[in-house]
Amino acid sequence: MNLHEYQGKEMLASYGVAIQRGIVARTASQAVDAAMKLSKDTGTKWHVIKAQIHAGGRGKGGGVKLAKNLEDLRAISEQIIGMMLITPQTPPEGKKVNQVLVAEDVYYPGPSEPSEYYMSILLNRSIGKNMVMYSTEGGMDIEAVAEQTPHLIFTEEIDPSLGLLPFQARKIAFNLGLSGPAFKDMTKFVSALYKAYLGSDASLFEINPVLKTSDDKIIAVDAKVTLDDNGLFRNKELEVLRDLSEENPVEVEAREAGLNYVDLDGNVGCMVNGAGLAMATMDLIKQAGGDPANFLDVGGTADAARVELAFRLILRDPDVEAILINIFGGIVRCDRVAQGIVDAYKNLGDAIQVPIIVRLQGTNADTAKQLIDNSGLNVLSATAFQEAADKVQEAIT
Numbered sequence: 001m002n003l004h005e006y007q008g009k010e011m012l013a014s015y016g017v018a019i020q021r022g023i024v025a026r027t028a029s030q031a032v033d034a035a036m037k038l039s040k041d042t043g044t045k046w047h048v049i050k051a052q053i054h055a056g057g058r059g060k061g062g063g064v065k066l067a068k069n070l071e072d073l074r075a076i077s078e079q080i081i082g083m084m085l086i087t088p089q090t091p092p093e094g095k096k097v098n099q100v101l102v103a104e105d106v107y108y109p110g111p112s113e114p115s116e117y118y119m120s121i122l123l124n125r126s127i128g129k130n131m132v133m134y135s136t137e138g139g140m141d142i143e144a145v146a147e148q149t150p151h152l153i154f155t156e157e158i159d160p161s162l163g164l165l166p167f168q169a170r171k172i173a174f175n176l177g178l179s180g181p182a183f184k185d186m187t188k189f190v191s192a193l194y195k196a197y198l199g200s201d202a203s204l205f206e207i208n209p210v211l212k213t214s215d216d217k218i219i220a221v222d223a224k225v226t227l228d229d230n231g232l233f234r235n236k237e238l239e240v241l242r243d244l245s246e247e248n249p250v251e252v253e254a255r256e257a258g259l260n261y262v263d264l265d266g267n268v269g270c271m272v273n274g275a276g277l278a279m280a281t282m283d284l285i286k287q288a289g290g291d292p293a294n295f296l297d298v299g300g301t302a303d304a305a306r307v308e309l310a311f312r313l314i315l316r317d318p319d320v321e322a323i324l325i326n327i328f329g330g331i332v333r334c335d336r337v338a339q340g341i342v343d344a345y346k347n348l349g350d351a352i353q354v355p356i357i358v359r360l361q362g363t364n365a366d367t368a369k370q371l372i373d374n375s376g377l378n379v380l381s382a383t384a385f386q387e388a389a390d391k392v393q394e395a396i397t
């Protein structure tokens with residue numbers, strides 16, 4: 001699950017991470033009120049208006065703008081709220097902006113020039129550890145830095161049993177070329193950031209830029225936060241931050257029904273019980289020359305209602321040319337699942353225009369096969385894995 005920048009920043013602040021302060025607004029007048037309040041609370045003269053969408057590169061796409069007075073601020077907010085913002089990370093048509101973050105201007109003049117750094121924390125699966133990635137080359141083009149000058153990106157691996165140690169925080173501040181109060185501030189920043197990463201069960205933090213202000217303070221100006229869905233049950237206050245308008249509607253509906261559904265690009269829909277079997281089934285489809293259109297784990301109780309919903313979800317995808325149902329009857333009996341498939345099929349009437357291949361294996365598989373074969377529906381049954389693959393191949397060629 002991804003957070004919006006403003007939500008990510010609020011969460012970071014609750015762990016003591018210094019941030020660029022801001023207030024979210026859904027209309028231009030709310031934005032003006034927010035700006036006046038911010039000026040009162042922080043003393044800021046200027047404000048930045050930042051589109052809140054789940055995609056980066058907003059600055060380049062015109063979704064981050066500086067306002068030097070309230071009149072400009074209102075005009076800019078009017079322009080950004082409701083716009084389709086196109087960035088290198090959005091779909092080609094862009095993403096609709098429903099709200100903006102009105103933030104204090106933190107690039108104010110002072111004794112030194114402001115500097116932008118890059119910092120992320122993520123799980124490195126190949127070493128089984130979290131790591132901090134950071135660079136002096138922060139700002140808007142970290143992808144180009146990674147490509148052209150990868151030696152300017154540092155990494156610090158974190159031992160899970162020890163956590164981020166003080167010497168590591170100092171090493172990071174040192175490698176970023178900091179000294180004096182900014183050095184000390186950076187060590188505090190990194191430590192608090194890591195605490196927030198662990199505490200929120202995140203799988204990715206990307207703070208770009210981390211800013212050294214002209215008066216040597218270290219703060220998060222941007223925040224990309226991805227949380228591990230499996231940890232949300234112990235972070236209820238974060239779970240409620242999910243923005244459904246940013247998510248795939250079919251996946252949202254599936255989640256609400258307790259189905260595990262992930263949308264993919266292929267032409268063969270699949271309906272499977274158990275995540276492991278679902279993975280194996282996707283391999284099977286590949287082998288048969290197809291491409292899975294989705295991952296779908298219907299779970300243990302593949303009854304008629306769930307099967308029907310699963311059919312409906314899969315059939316929303318116009319690319320689907322065939323559906324493979326692969327169910328192992330361990331706890332559920334195959335004949336019950338078969339009856340569920342037949343009932344669901346009948347309920348759906350004309351909605352199903354593509355061939356369906358059903359492989360049922362396990363308890364009462366034979367009865368199940370008979371039930372399918374005698375149903376008179378356009379459903380092909382199979383018992384062996386290979387047989388199912390062959391029938392899928394036939395169906396899509």
Ligand code: GDP
Binds near residue numbers: 064107
């Ligand atoms: P992104 O483009 O989606 O990554 O959005 P960011 O939050 O990183 O903002 C993009 C750019 O806006 C930053 O790299 C800054 O250069 C600029 N920016 C952000 N906050 C301020 C601010 O307070 N004042 C000024 N002048 N520029 C800002």
Ligand code: MN
Binds near residue numbers: 056139140208
């Ligand atoms: Mn950024």
